[in-house]
Amino acid sequence: MEDRYFIEGGSSLNGTVAISGSKNASLPILVASLLTPDRSVISGVPYLSDIGNMIKMLTELGAQVGCQDHQVTVHARDLQPGDQLCLLAKTMRASFLLMGALLARNGRGCLPLPGGCAIGARPVNLHLKGLARLGAEISIEKGLVTASAKRLRGSEVCLDFPSVGATENIMMAATCAQGVTTLVNAAAEPEIADLALFLNKMGARVTGAGTPVVQIDGGHPLHGVVHTVIPDRIEAGTFMVAAAATRGQVRLKQVIPEHLRAVIAKLREAGAEVEEGTGELFVWAPREFVPLTIETAPHPGFPTDMQPQFAALMATSGGTSRIAETVFESRFLYTQELCRMGACIEYSGDSIIIRGIKALSPARVKITDLRAGAALAIAALSTWGETEIDGIYHLDRGYEELEDKLNGLGARVRRVEEQAANL
Numbered sequence: 260m261e262d263r264y265f266i267e268g269g270s271s272l273n274g275t276v277a278i279s280g281s282k283n284a285s286l287p288i289l290v291a292s293l294l295t296p297d298r299s300v301i302s303g304v305p306y307l308s309d310i311g312n313m314i315k316m317l318t319e320l321g322a323q324v325g326c327q328d329h330q331v332t333v334h335a336r337d338l339q340p341g342d343q344l345c346l347l348a349k350t351m352r353a354s355f356l357l358m359g360a361l362l363a364r365n366g367r368g369c370l371p372l373p374g375g376c377a378i379g380a381r382p383v384n385l386h387l388k389g390l391a392r393l394g395a396e397i398s399i400e401k402g403l404v405t406a407s408a409k410r411l412r413g414s415e416v417c418l419d420f421p422s423v424g425a426t427e428n429i430m431m432a433a434t435c436a437q438g439v440t441t442l443v444n445a446a447a448e449p450e451i452a453d454l455a456l457f458l459n460k461m462g463a464r465v466t467g468a469g470t471p472v473v474q475i476d477g478g479h480p481l482h483g484v485v486h487t488v489i490p491d492r493i494e495a496g497t498f499m500v501a502a503a504a505t506r507g508q509v510r511l512k513q514v515i516p517e518h519l520r521a522v523i524a525k526l527r528e529a530g531a532e533v534e535e536g537t538g539e540l541f542v543w544a545p546r547e548f549v550p551l552t553i554e555t556a557p558h559p560g561f562p563t564d565m566q567p568q569f570a571a572l573m574a575t576s577g578g579t580s581r582i583a584e585t586v587f588e589s590r591f592l593y594t595q596e597l598c599r600m601g602a603c604i605e606y607s608g609d610s611i612i613i614r615g616i617k618a619l620s621p622a623r624v625k626i627t628d629l630r631a632g633a634a635l636a637i638a639a640l641s642t643w644g645e646t647e648i649d650g651i652y653h654l655d656r657g658y659e660e661l662e663d664k665l666n667g668l669g670a671r672v673r674r675v676e677e678q679a680a681n682l
């Protein structure tokens with residue numbers, strides 16, 4: 260069922276919004292809870308369809324999973340091999356994170372090769388190369404990846420690219436390998452540090468998480484833990500840009516400013532005021548924004564997951580802005596939809612050139628992926644008139660109670676379910 264948004268834009272966002280727990284920290288931490296036969300309790304988990312899918316997969320693998328008010332309890336006393344996971348695992352790339360945990364726990368994992376999506380081919384070669392370095396035998400047949408190992412052993416793994424997922428997969432497998440694993444050129448995103456904290460609470464010995472060299476001294480017994488995930492820095496960044504684009508003033512609660520350094524710097528460079536408090540951020544916008552040059556990069560560089568949102572802001576800023584995407588090979592599909600709203604955006608290779616205009620015009624647009632949806636919602640909120648947005652299920656993957664939070668800030672967002680919309 261494809262829900263739609265009807266957004267009556269043009270009014271500024273004002274007020275306070277509480278940010279939810281991080282989707283991209285919750286997913287690997289839910290997987291890591293499979294590494295022990297004990298019960299773990301994970302709090303601050305957002306209600307998102309991606310999380311719901313991951314919980315379904317844990318259950319299919321034989322774990323008992325309970326959910327209550329953002330708290331998920333996982334008890335994986337014994338695990339099934341997981342060969343029947345295919346259908347569900349196909350819908351979400353993050354399911355490939357299960358490979359490291361299945362290998363570590365069962366000595367074998369069998370998962371579908373994740374498909375590409377609107378932002379790129381999304382290969383898993385770095386995951387597989389790393390797991391092979393730990394002693395796993397890898398085979399790929401008919402789109403199914405099987406990894407097996409009688410005993411995982413610590414090793415040096417050097418990643419060609421600081422892949423977030425590969426870092427997480429290898430870290431989890433390495434906690435159960437005999438000996439020390441040194442992961443070089445590891446991803447340094449805050450979600451990696453949160454996963455390492457969870458693993459260390461379990462009894463693992465991970466050092467250096469959040470830096471490019473992570474060491475895992477594996478083979479120690481792992482027990483159940485209680486943990487609260489970090490706030491979602493991309494949801495926070497999205498609301499900051501929405502406040503700026505609608506020329507509003509918004510206070511964000513439950514955030515970690517440290518995780519948003521590059522985003523705060525770019526908003527200030529564009530002319531917004533950003534005040535930092537303990538666990539809070541306050542954003543208010545100038546009348547006019549100046550153009551920006553942005554190049555995405557692995558953390559602590561400018562996050563690729565904030566690239567589309569800034570394009571929506573720059574569409575109605577002064578001058579000419581340029582955004583280069585260096586992390587994914589094709590993350591500009593959404594610009595076609597912004598152009599349907601009158602944005603002046605040219606696409607050249609790995610960059611887009613945005614010529615700011617006074618105002619966008621309402622249109623009927625379609626979401627191609629999660630953060631593209633965030634960009635279109637921001638564009639609609641800053642545009643006089645009613646914009647219709649198809650494909651809201653993409654937003655439901657990564658933003659908890661989005662329309663309620665936006666309407667709580669003075670927006671006018673109406674969600675219409677498909678059968679009603681067809682009448």
Ligand code: EPZ
Binds near residue numbers: 379387421629657
């Ligand atoms: C994680 O995806 C995030 N998802 C993404 O957020 C985020 O955009 C991305 O990291 C980069 O920060 C989750 O954490 C669930 P990568 P992941 O492996 O792990 C290439 C969102 O909107 N690569 O760091 O899949 C890959 O093709 C999502 O919340 C290989 O070539 O990202 C890409 O170009 C979107 N081979 C680059 O590395 C591999 O084996 C970065 O990918 C793995 C990755």
